[in-house]
Amino acid sequence: MVNWVIDKIKKALKKRKVKIFLVFLVFSTLIWLINNLSESYVSTASFDLEYVNVPKGYLFKGATDNELKVKLEAGGFQFLGFNFKHSKIAIDLADAQHKDSIFYIPQEIYRKQVERQLSASMSLIDIETDTLFVGMLAVVSKKVPVKPNIEVNMARNYLLDGQMEIQPDSIAITGPSEEIDTIVVVRTNKLTLPDLDSDFSETIEIYKSKELKNTEYSIGEVELTAKIARFSEKVFEVPITTVHFPNNIDVKTFPDKVSVVCKAKLKRLKKIEASDFEVIADYGQLKDGITDELKLELRKKPSGLHSVKLQKNSVEYILNKK
Template identity: 30%
Template structure:
């Protein structure tokens, strides 16, 4: 008996669940039907709303290009629901004639009155144009040109111990041709590569890098969009040389001796260049004109050194001087 009652209970539950599902479906059907019916009843009424249209520009002056024009015009219109539905929810384009553009200086424009006149002609007769989202529509006109633009590498390098760039980073090609409207191409003075991160470098650099083209210029045509960044890398070290000290601008009636007569120079440079250095490649001097009567020491400086030497350090910054008059033989 209990088994029969259990089956009857389950059967009632299934019937109730089915009825609930059917009721939900019926409710949704009638709800949607009511919405559609209400929509159809309201479509013949007139309404005011904001719509957007995509302008199709015609009549661009001969030999000129339209640069980054406005791609959307928003306006308030009054029309029946049928028309508004099409304007608002389906893409709508209108022709805008630019053959009679106004000009002030280097700027071209159409006033709201010019635009309204053209839009009224382009829009269906039963659509009433109320207001535009702008008073003036500005335009840039240009002509196509080709220009060479310099490329600069953006590289962050860390070197292995004692290694450095021997000369400098170079880019090949160093300039790339850019083609497009002059008003945009002429804005480009310099382009950079994407940033390169090089770590623990001990070999020559030779790597391809993309040119980082700003988003606003990506529609222009670039002859090259990749360049090669190169540099010679060498091991650097130090070399010490002993160089004589000379005195310049000494009068004919004077002789000058320095103490010490020689100083040490510590040179930093590429290992391959340091082995070629000799003392005669350097000149260390002090200036007689810098000697005052009361001075015993004068500053010295390096007045000549090879271009391959990166840095130098003198073992001292000044020397003692002894001055003699050649005619009398007395010391100063």
């Protein structure tokens, strides 16, 4: 029994020594790693390039290089960071030079841009790429109105109350002159609104033709709003007034009244009377010869109507000399 206890103690001591050894090994390794990473090294690193500040009047079409390989002197910890992420370097296109239609940035120019964006503890030793070539397209801009491509189906006895509004009602387009010279209006995508009986507000995207490959739009969508109101219909019997007939001629129309059909809000219709309308038949239409009928003209109508029309556009007549 005593021997068994002694063996157990020996095994426990051995396990403890192993654990202590492992702990010391881990700490020793960390100390060694920290000491080494704290030292300066010369190594290569890669940066993703982001091209900014496109010159006015041009459209950026791409570049020969989207990644830049450089040789840096930096601490080990900083190089370790490059292994986990790609840092970005902004290339300012305002410094680009061009000959005819070829745009480029020599290394001595963009090198300074790179150095300004490195941390103070980094030194740029060398750059693999000599010159950055950039694709640029000469463009023009103009403002054009937006026309909605919308189909509105109203519920029974409901109509648009006023004009549909578009915000904004015009946008700027930028592209090569051969693409946009003939554009006088831009349209929205098709939108169908069925059985409307209340005010609406809809966001709709602007349609972009596939043929306009190099044209950019200042915005991609517009807001359409409209008021919807319940309307009613009423018919007024309005006397026909004959005008400009000679004093020695008596004219009689058949019938002597015409029905005028109005659509408006019920509140407005209640305030309208037949006397608010004037329908005339003008003698001037007989100057070129006798006709079978006299054409009618709605000369006067009240405001605030959605629509108004005559049920008859002409009437028969008899002329008698006094």
